[in-house]
Amino acid sequence: MKKVFRLLLLLAGLGLGYWLWGLCCPSPEKLVQRQMARLATTATFTTHDSNISRALKISHLTGMFTVDAQVSLDASGETARTLNGRDEIRDAARSGLTMLSALKLEFSDVSIRVAPDKLTADVNCTTRVLMGGSRDMRAEEMHFQLRKIDGSWLISRAETVKTLT
């Protein structure tokens, strides 16, 4: 019984050590995953958000992209659109926040592939967007490319993937 208890204690200690290691020294995959989660949170806003809060969100959102970032959106039923650089992304985000009463962004089935040099990463995921008072959540497959610049992972490219051609 004592041996079993010691073994369990050892396993718990190893588990705790592994968890602490992950917390202190997160892997690039974990950092990219966090950045994607942050992107979803920042892009989400509700009717209760004030204008100041929305302006802050725009600023944070723009800061998540590289200066030369390119966003290509070609969702079904919508006009294809390409945004080049932070300024165009900022303008698009501003008009989105003005036009829409609320927006909910979620990422699911996120798969992350970090390059061997650990400076770029590719992310494939399903993006689910709920706009304004709409009941229907729109889903699009997306591909993101992130670059590590000054220690932080920034989105350099975002594009919709055509599930059905």
Place this chain on the structure above:
Amino acid sequence: MLSANDQAVQPHWLQVAFIGRRPKATLIRILALVTFCFVTFKYVLLPIRIEGISMQPTLHDGEFDCVNCLAYRWHEPQRGDIVSVRLAGPHVMLMKRIIALPGETLTFHEGHAYIDGKRLAEPYVKFECDWEHGPIVCSNNQYYVVGDNRSMPFEFHTQGRAERDRIVGKLFL
């Protein structure tokens, strides 16, 4: 009539109700049931909830169903099958009906689908449709999938050619 000895080994009725007369056997049964449910609902029958109106009146918004992932293990998808097409993964999928098979050419004229020039009988399409669309050729690995509700304009309906490896399975019910 029970002897005093029999009464001593008789488990409490609460124990009998919750864990049975033989707890070890109950535990094994629970483990077997959990394993069976995990394997079934993770790899064989994927539970899904329908969202949207594109498959009406066959499937309704909010309905629950299952996708049979083994349906195409021994044969290829057939015309008329309602299939699930994965996006980046299995958590969000498109539920659509196959109307054209690999190598076929599809045309929409006056709202009707034509396969290689022959009109396709589609009793499941109940709403009016006026789609006009030029020939769409499916390659050897593509299936044309579309919803049953074609009352909206062509460009507002999510449809198109799906690669074979994107088709996860067939609607179970």
